[in-house]
Amino acid sequence: xxxxxxxxxxxxxxxxxxxxxxxxxxxxxxxxxxxxxxxxxxxxxxxxxxxxxxxxxxxxxxxxxxxxxxxxxxxxxxxxxxxxxxxxxxxxxxxxxxxxxxxxxxxxxxxxxxxxxxxxxxxxxxxxxxxxxxxxxxxxxxxxxxxxxxxxxxxxxxxxxxxxxxxxxxxxxxxxxxxxxxxxxxxxxxxxxxxxxxxxxxxxxxxxxxxxxxxxxxxxxxxxxxxxxxxxxxxxxxxxxxxxxxxxxxxxxxxxxxxxxxxxxxxxxxxxx
Numbered sequence: 001x002x003x004x005x006x007x008x009x010x011x012x013x014x015x016x017x018x019x020x021x022x023x024x025x026x027x028x029x030x031x032x033x034x035x036x037x038x039x040x041x042x043x044x045x046x047x048x049x050x051x052x053x054x055x056x057x058x059x060x061x062x063x064x065x066x067x068x069x070x071x072x073x074x075x076x077x078x079x080x081x082x083x084x085x086x087x088x089x090x091x092x093x094x095x096x097x098x099x100x101x102x103x104x105x106x107x108x109x110x111x112x113x114x115x116x117x118x119x120x121x122x123x124x125x126x127x128x129x130x131x132x133x134x135x136x137x138x139x140x141x142x143x144x145x146x147x148x149x150x151x152x153x154x155x156x157x158x159x160x161x162x163x164x165x166x167x168x169x170x171x172x173x174x175x176x177x178x179x180x181x182x183x184x185x186x187x188x189x190x191x192x193x194x195x196x197x198x199x200x201x202x203x204x205x206x207x208x209x210x211x212x213x214x215x216x217x218x219x220x221x222x223x224x225x226x227x228x229x230x231x232x233x234x235x236x237x238x239x240x241x242x243x244x245x246x247x248x249x250x251x252x253x254x255x256x257x258x259x260x261x262x263x264x265x266x267x268x269x270x271x272x273x
Contacts (some may be wrong), residue, residue: 006222006269007215007261008193009252010035010156011229012064012129015042015049019233023249025051027229028059032252034268037064037127037156037226040114041073043236049118060124060270062156063115065108065142067132074110077103087130091176094135105141112145125272127156127226134158134177143184154191154272156224157182161196164213170199191272193224202228202244207251208260215264222271227252 011024014036021044027033036059038052039045052061068087072078080100085093093099115123126142127133133142133155146153159178161170178196185192197214204210214225229252230245239245251257261267 002265004265004267005218005220006271007218007266008034008060008222008224008271009268010037010062010127010224010226012037012127012226013039013042013228013230014052014061014064015039015045017042017044017230017233017236017239018048019231020044020229020245021048021051023229023231023245025055027249027252028055030253031058031268032257033059034270035060035062035125037062037125038115038119038123039064039066039069039129040111040118041066041070043070045114046118049115052119053121056121056124061119061121062125062127063112063123064127064129065111065133065138066129067104067107067138068130072107072110073114074103074106077107079103087132090132090135094137095176097137099137101137101141104138105145108141108145123153125154125156131158131173131176131178134181136177136180139177139181139184143188143190146190147188152189152191155181155185156196156226157185157192157194158196161199162214162217162223164210164217166200169201173199193271194221194273195219195223196226197223198226202241205247207244207247208256211251211257212260212264215260215266218264218266221273222269224271229253
């Protein structure tokens, strides 16, 4: 029998709302996740961050650097952006070189500090909400921050990004900064994943078929698959992908998921290299 290949299954958006946090907590405790990524400026973070230290016994907890949802934590960025911009606005500003980089560096520091203050631990890795960490300007300040740290912080690389399907979305992610981030991480010897999986339009209802196709893509070097599970939750801001979150949770917590892992010869394990 061939040796199983490794997959780091990471759930995003811990701290967004109680439904997302409860879903991630349940999956971690059931051994169905290897990592979860935290919005330290999210509405539910101050309260639910208290559970993070305990969950880290079973899964890695990372910072989900957020520049597109909610409000900034740093006074310097809040003075310029009282509310964080939409992803299209941020994309445009980043590629035109019009980002307030000093204020964004303050915001990264503030979100890291909020993670540490509320959870009592350092982030095990860093990535970005809607992949903002790879955008021009943001990418540079992240790489600068990484160089100042006393330990090699793993970073989610957003390229190469494998299918199936959704070629336009994958192309945009890779070309908006994913490839440049992958080069920068490799040049600096920063731990990162060799391959990223998980991009789709959140409209596909057969999530199992998507995961089976992703599992078939996992190379010998391993891969990171990002997901967005969540429970039904009424209250707070509208969540445009709430239905997709529920479908993902149903599959990842069900009996079929471990069978699909076994059939693909994949085990859940860290993949940073």
